[in-house]
């Protein structure tokens with residue numbers, strides 16, 4: 001039984017791989033199996049150092065742009081999605097493409113296309129420079145304005161304040177996004193909401209789980225890479241929800257012993273692009289230092305799965 005002095009770990013559930021990441025990583029693995037190495041991947045398939053290294057070791061070649069891919073080769077588009085311009089470039093180079101864009105990102109692309117067709121001004125809440133918003137805005141650059149934070153709201157200009165909709169990146173902080181939307185609505189009272197949540201189920205569920213455990217935690221360790229938006233958000237959410245401290249780590253070996261000084265309860269979670277083996281590494285590291293008692297804090301059960309990209313389904317060839 002745990003007394004007030006007992007060292008313990010609270011382990012958030014859900015954590016780790018979402019359905020879109022699982023599908024994208026599997027897509028690269030299957031492409032390697034089906035077509036042999038090398039298989040090119042535009043950008044990181046998902047934003048995780050370990051995943052990218054593991055797939056590189058198996059013969060995937062990660063490139064920044066399709067002009068680095070030899071004509072006729074296979075290229076996988078990452079889970080974060082691509083703009084139509086990128087698809088066109090790949091076609092011009094006669095690349096055989098496998099599209100690992102998460103279906104929930106494709107859904108947002110569809111919303112952008114639909115509102116652009118109806119000539120709305122689209123305010124896309126998201127992080128400047130992130131691959132997902134580059135792909136999404138690329139669907140209708142003339143109609144889309146990026147709103148990175150509340151600070152951007154004052155400089156937004158629209159043609160008709162009655163015809164404005166906000167959409168968003170899938171991996172944002174729910175609370176922060178709502179603050180931005182609130183500020184936008186003060187300027188544009190008839191601002192329309194997205195037809196359905198753009199911040200995806202996995203992002204939301206991981207934030208709810210970390211919020212549930214953070215108030216009891218002296219320290220929250222989030223396993224995830226520095227360029228992983230949803231993982232970085234989990235650190236921010238943990239701190240906002242009352243964690244004593246919170247750090248993002250790729251590997252257990254990055255845990256600084258000083259972080260554990262005076263700590264009783266350590267929360268552990270991981271971003272949507274993080275394989276469970278890395279979380280196991282963190283739990284083993286903590287157990288070796290006296291935090292062997294682990295209690296899972298479950299706030300949702302996830303069952304969603306996506307079929308592989310159509311180019312990898314049986315009887316299909318990559319074109």
Ligand code: 10G
Pocket residue numbers: 020021045046047048079080102105132170171227228229230231271272273
């Ligand atoms: O959180 P971001 O968008 O940076 O990506 P990630 O690869 O770390 O996690 C999975 C999320 C996506 C593929 C974006 S939809």
Ligand code: SF4
Pocket residue numbers: 018019020021079102103104105170171200201202203230272
């Ligand atoms: Fe899809 Fe959400 Fe995962 Fe992104 S975070 S890949 S939108 S399920």
